[in-house]
Amino acid sequence: MLRILALLILTSINCPRCGSPNIVKNGPTHSGNQNFKCIYCHKQFVQDPRHQPISEETKELISQL
Numbered sequence: 001m002l003r004i005l006a007l008l009i010l011t012s013i014n015c016p017r018c019g020s021p022n023i024v025k026n027g028p029t030h031s032g033n034q035n036f037k038c039i040y041c042h043k044q045f046v047q048d049p050r051h052q053p054i055s056e057e058t059k060e061l062i063s064q065l
């Protein structure tokens with residue numbers, strides 16, 4: 001179940017530069033956070049899941065599990 005939740009949260013990530021949802025994992029950073037890369041503008045960024053806001057839609061899905 002946790003894996004499904006992680007997937008839901010991951011798919012809600014958008015590029016901070018161009019807003020594209022087409023994000024690929026780009027390996028972990030030296031500090032252990034997941035590094036992401038936008039396949040459109042090639043911007044690399046780190047999304048800390050602890051700071052990732054959970055949308056109302058996701059909360060609703062979680063409550064239904």
Ligand SMILES: [Zn+2]
Nearest residue numbers: 015018038041
């Ligand atoms: Zn981008």
